[in-house]
Amino acid sequence: MAAADQTAVTNRDYAIGLIRAFAGAIIFAIPLLMTMEMWALGFTMDPVRLLLFMLLNFAVLLGLTHFAGFEATHGLRDALCDALAAYAVGVIASAGALALIGIVAPGMPWGEIAGKIAVQAIPASIGAVVARRQLSADSDDEEQAEKQRRAGYLGQLFLMAAGALFLAFNVAPTEEMILIAFKMTPWHGLATIIVSVLVLHAFVYVAGFSGQEEIGEAGHRATFLTFSIAGYGVALLVSLYVLWTFGRTDGVSIGEVATMVAVLGLPASLGAAIARLIV
Incomplete structure (x- = not known):
């Protein structure tokens, strides 16, 4: 296969992976996106605890991408890119969903908007990571099982x-x-x-x-x-x-x-x- 064709296939596969990631983010986060207590946590949580939770969540994402990233990973660099992409997907999906149902809107303090999105992005990003295993018809169960055994x-x-x-x-x-x-x-x-x-x-x-x-x-x-x-x-x-x-x-x-x-x-x-x- 020519290099250009291989690049096109790789880009297409990555785009499909991102679509699955967004679907997984919404599916896994939808119960919390419509939970009143979660909306309140966005502006009542201790900022230090929220930041610590976000850092911990990223560490969890980094580990999960090794087992079930939304594309196959090979090494730390791929896992890091997958984790960053999953977090970005979680943020974008959460922001879009919260805006759609009117929980964040223009005129709100930026700190409140950022807090609400940051809290909701945690479960959404996890959903983005595991989307490949749950939503893909061609996920390699044997490969994932071997990674878990190792x-x-x-x-x-x-x-x-x-x-x-x-x-x-x-x-x-x-x-x-x-x-x-x-x-x-x-x-x-x-x-x-x-x-x-x-x-x-x-x-x-x-x-x-x-x-x-x-x-x-x-x-x-x-x-x-x-x-x-x-x-x-x-x-x-x-x-x-x-x-x-x-x-x-x-x-x-x-x-x-x-x-x-x-x-x-x-x-x-x-x-x-x-x-x-x-x-």
């Missing part, structure tokens, strides 16, 4: 953390989560923890979903401890961080924080469990 134990924990972050982010801003934590008794909290761990283990190792892990040579007990319990621990840490970022832990007792973390740990553990299915 990533090893820490790579698996990273994918769990990314999945936990995405689902925890979807519910942490809502008032309903605080209400649930307030109404729960300690026994409810304990039951939630047990169910979260069992569901995570079942989704990853038992249910037979595509992309699930195999029980290692160490056996069920060691696998349960090193992956399921460790994955749930990661989900709890992610939940605590998200709650702190949104100011949910400010001025709250340790017991109430623990209950909120247990509540948010349920969707976070589900996110950790399905991470390999969507990435």
Whole structure:
């Protein structure tokens, strides 16, 4: 194939990848784009915490592009370009959607507009990254599976953390989560923890979903401890961080924080469990 033809094919493939990225950004972010609490967070969040969250999100994007970028990546440079493109897609898609439904409009303070877009761009950018796997008819599942196998134990924990972050982010801003934590008794909290761990283990190792892990040579007990319990621990840490970022832990007792973390740990553990299915 001539160099010009090869360049044309490459550009066409990249353009298709960008279209999928925009579709993934909107699909994954649409519930939060229409959530009142998310609109408020855009101008009430601590700017330092928001900036820290944006930097963390970019680090997550950089890791995810290695497994499921919206085009095949080969090396750090490609992954970095993919992550930057995904973040740009998340910003543009969020700005367009918020403008379409009238949440950002001319005349608003620039700080408020930027804050609203910055918050919404986080889930949208994650959706842009995983769009290749979810929306492409020709995605290479074997290639992605091989990348995940080579990533090893820490790579698996990273994918769990990314999945936990995405689902925890979807519910942490809502008032309903605080209400649930307030109404729960300690026994409810304990039951939630047990169910979260069992569901995570079942989704990853038992249910037979595509992309699930195999029980290692160490056996069920060691696998349960090193992956399921460790994955749930990661989900709890992610939940605590998200709650702190949104100011949910400010001025709250340790017991109430623990209950909120247990509540948010349920969707976070589900996110950790399905991470390999969507990435």
